[in-house]
Amino acid sequence: MNKNTWLSLLIICTIVALLLACHSKKNKITRAFYYWKSTFELNQKELQLIEKHKINTLYIKYFDVVWNQEINSAVPVAKIYFKQAVPEQLQIIPVVYITNNALIKCHNDSIIFLANSISKLIENYQTLNKNKINEIQIDCDWTISTKVKYFELLNALKNTYSQNTIISATIRLHQIKYASTTGVPPVQKGMLMYYNMGHMQSQKINSIFNETDAAKYAPYIKQYPLPLDAVLPVFSWVKVFRNNKMIKLLNQTSLQNLKQSGQFKSINNNSMQAINTNNYKDFYYLSNDIFVEENMNPKHSLKAAKHLQRYFNSTNFTLALFHLQQSNLNEFTYQYFEDIYTTFN
Numbered sequence: 001m002n003k004n005t006w007l008s009l010l011i012i013c014t015i016v017a018l019l020l021a022c023h024s025k026k027n028k029i030t031r032a033f034y035y036w037k038s039t040f041e042l043n044q045k046e047l048q049l050i051e052k053h054k055i056n057t058l059y060i061k062y063f064d065v066v067w068n069q070e071i072n073s074a075v076p077v078a079k080i081y082f083k084q085a086v087p088e089q090l091q092i093i094p095v096v097y098i099t100n101n102a103l104i105k106c107h108n109d110s111i112i113f114l115a116n117s118i119s120k121l122i123e124n125y126q127t128l129n130k131n132k133i134n135e136i137q138i139d140c141d142w143t144i145s146t147k148v149k150y151f152e153l154l155n156a157l158k159n160t161y162s163q164n165t166i167i168s169a170t171i172r173l174h175q176i177k178y179a180s181t182t183g184v185p186p187v188q189k190g191m192l193m194y195y196n197m198g199h200m201q202s203q204k205i206n207s208i209f210n211e212t213d214a215a216k217y218a219p220y221i222k223q224y225p226l227p228l229d230a231v232l233p234v235f236s237w238v239k240v241f242r243n244n245k246m247i248k249l250l251n252q253t254s255l256q257n258l259k260q261s262g263q264f265k266s267i268n269n270n271s272m273q274a275i276n277t278n279n280y281k282d283f284y285y286l287s288n289d290i291f292v293e294e295n296m297n298p299k300h301s302l303k304a305a306k307h308l309q310r311y312f313n314s315t316n317f318t319l320a321l322f323h324l325q326q327s328n329l330n331e332f333t334y335q336y337f338e339d340i341y342t343t344f345n
Contacts (some may be wrong), residue, residue: 004149032057032320034231035094045326050090057091059137059191059231059320062125065098065118067105074102074114092131093168094122097139098214101144103153111149115156130249135166137191142175147183154186165261168229173217175198176224190226193324194308195296197234199285201246203271206294208233210305216339229318232304232340235328236295240285248283252325253291264291298336305343312344319344 001132033050035058042050049055063079086092096118119136126133136157142150158167166328171190175182197214198207205212221228238255240248255272258264263282264272267290274289296304301321 013297029341030056030318030320031341032059033062034059034320036061036323037080038078039081039083040086040136042087043326044326046324047087047305049324049329050087050332053341056088057093057320058324059088059093059095061139062096062122064096064199065096065102065114067099067102072105074106074110074299076100076117079121079147080125082125085178086129086131088130090131091098092129092133094125095341099102099151100143100146102139103142103149106149108149108152108221111152112156114133115153116160118159119160126286133145133165135159135168137168137170138187139170141172142148142182142185144182146167151183151186158186171224171226171228173214177217177220179220180225184225185217187226190224190228191318191320192221192228192230192312193322194230200239200249200338203241203244203292205241205291206300207239208235208237208294209300211303211307214307220306221311222313227317228312228314228322230308230312230314231320231322232301232308233296234301234321234332235325236293239292239294240283241290241292241332242286245253247289248285248292249289250281250283251329253281254295254327255291258291270294283326298332301332302336302343305340309343 012140015328027163031054033055061078061080063073063076065074066077068075122133122136138154138157140150154167154169161167166188168189168191169185169187171185171192173193176192194214197217198205198210199213200207235251236254238250238253239246240250240259255270258272258280259266261278263275263278263280263327266272270293272291274285274287275293277284279285321340323339
């Protein structure tokens, strides 16, 4: 065998080795869940789920910020109550949801005061939990008209924390596609919300996730200038229609819950009609109102994960599921959760 043949074989072997190394390299994924209830209390099944699937992190909604017309100020509401401490092995990331209306009404001179109020309230909660806080997340569906205030708020929040604390922001798909118009928030990283992408007024198309709508936005993910984590849906909700117009969104509700009241008749597998005028969880509905359930069953959630994987180019990131509530997760087997998390490996 001559020298050139040996050299050719050496080159081929090197290329093959490199290809195999690249193929075997796995992404580094931190497994997480969102916790979106007003009382923190984990039942035995939820604790087992966290342990079995090696969940590292909980994104816990601490409170909302809304506009209070009576006092003419943005105020915290729906503040979480910790009925039990968060397991010490879990990383906590406090999440604050800010309504766009609060930003619209908030005066420019009050933005820094609001940022300080948010950070102080978060700090007050830390006397209840021993978990170290390395990241604060702000959830807001800002618009072109509020982006200046919102970005100023984020900068003000960054100034209240040390450089060791990351400030992140949720990013919706329309903010990915139209980044040049909506702007990119001044934070260290974003959390891509890979759901709520369809037409809310539709009674036929799933507005939590459907591939047709996802395909309109997903190709723009790779060019987004912020490092991204991602959150996928494992929840359901019920949309209420009156005269073919959606008038209410009922979270943490299913058709099964409605059926138990005896006040509804079935239309099809995912729709029911109110028989009489009545109340449901403080919502006053009329006879003939239509209730349509949209859910993310295990197969649908796995489909969302596989669709995102085609376009997501992060290699070291957090993959979260929304959200940790037993009624959302009853259909999910151990293998389905594992399949969702390992889709990106």
